[in-house]
Amino acid sequence: MSSLRDQAVLQAIFNPNNPFGDDFWLDAEVELTDDDSRFDSVLVEQAKDLELRGVSLAEAGNIDTALELFGRAIAIIPERASAYNNRAQALRLKGDTTGALSDLDKAVELSGGRGRTASLALVQRGLLHRLSQRDPEALQDFQQAAGLGNKFARKQVTLMNPYAALCNCMLGEMMANLRNPKASTPPSV
Incomplete structure (x- = not known):
């Protein structure tokens, strides 16, 4: 039987585009509710x-x-x-889009940045920021939603991080080479 750490490492190897962290191995999104x-x-x-x-x-x-x-x-x-x-x-x-952003701002404000609605509003607002090429604002929203346990937001944070994307790409290539060593080209000298 493998440990949670072993499972996390295997997940990183077989799913290189996913983020790697303390709770990486969790398959289920954190159950969020709104306090009404x-x-x-x-x-x-x-x-x-x-x-x-x-x-x-x-x-x-x-x-x-x-x-x-x-x-x-x-x-x-x-x-x-x-x-x-x-x-x-x-x-x-x-x-x-302007009206949507206004309502999303209000949803995040009223939710206090907590709960299911905040998570959904932050992701939606982050996507609208990305479409408008406002990546710093998008990244901030995705990071906040990821902190609430939103798996989609976690993936977006990883995809927006060029260093993580490069590491994931190199890890994916390495794993592909390990799976099929004959297909890999030896380094030129």
């Missing part, structure tokens, strides 16, 4: 219902009606981050 206990539970249920309906409508392509439902959820509990994050996704689908 400070809000009236009846209002939370109403807002969640509107959000779920809005998500379904957005997935079906009815973005305008989805935006309306997200707006109603925000009106019910303006201090709750989730509806802002969901509305940002719909705004992004509609092509309103």
Whole structure:
């Protein structure tokens, strides 16, 4: 039976594009939740219902009606981050990057940078920053989301680190050479 450290090393060898760290071997994303206990539970249920309906409508392509439902959820509990994050996704689908970024900023602010909504909002905002070629801002968002346990964000942090990418590439080549030594070319002298 192998130790957790052994498993981590094997993961690094066979998945060189993944980050390597203390919790690298964990397959499951850290279970994050949002703390809605400070809000009236009846209002939370109403807002969640509107959000779920809005998500379904957005997935079906009815973005305008989805935006309306997200707006109603925000009106019910303006201090709750989730509806802002969901509305940002719909705004992004509609092509309103500025509006989406504004809602993502609000979601991160209201969540205090903690919980599921913060993780999702940070990743989404990081992706929008990358698309706008604002890599320092993107990296900061991905690092914060990675700190919350978001596996996608961890991969993005690694991909944005040129040194880690180079090391991963060299490790991948080395492993390929070990698997198939006849295919590798000897170094020229």
